[in-house]
Amino acid sequence: MAGGRKSKKEGGKKAQKSTSNAFSMFDQNKIQEFKEAFSIMDQNRDGFINKIDLKDTYAALGIRDVSMDKLDAMVLEAPSAINFTVFLNMMADKLHGTDSEDVIVQAFKLLDPEQKGVIHKDYLSQLLMTQVDKLSIYRSSKCSKSHR
Numbered sequence: 801m802a803g804g805r806k807s808k809k810e811g812g813k814k815a816q817k818s819t820s821n822a823f824s825m826f827d828q829n830k831i832q833e834f835k836e837a838f839s840i841m842d843q844n845r846d847g848f849i850n851k852i853d854l855k856d857t858y859a860a861l862g863i864r865d866v867s868m869d870k871l872d873a874m875v876l877e878a879p880s881a882i883n884f885t886v887f888l889n890m891m892a893d894k895l896h897g898t899d900s901e902d903v904i905v906q907a908f909k910l911l912d913p914e915q916k917g918v919i920h921k922d923y924l925s926q927l928l929m930t931q932v933d934k935l936s937i938y939r940s941s942k943c944s945k946s947h948r
Contacts, residue, residue, distance in 0.1 A: 822892035
């Protein structure tokens, strides 16, 4: 297709069934949040997320220097064309075994005692280097660079 957009049948991939039903893993509110996220990323509104959609989403967030190789790698993480069901299964796979949102929010509140909504990278680096098994400078700097 023109403009680098792939059709939903391109590549001949068949949707792979997940080992668990992602719809049963989340409550309706969380599924609605994922639907909203999906619709934001589906920039061309064709019901699928492709690398051009991702590039446009990054641009909408002010990030314009994402390489096409990185976008290709993101799309290739999916077992097939990324419709909402595939997207939801990917989110379930990524979030499987993680703490609940409430636990994560409470943990960040501990790191933000003034409740400014921001954790300064130097403070976080200091905590990671002194309170946790000593992280290498490389990992600490890599983390802060990817989350600016």
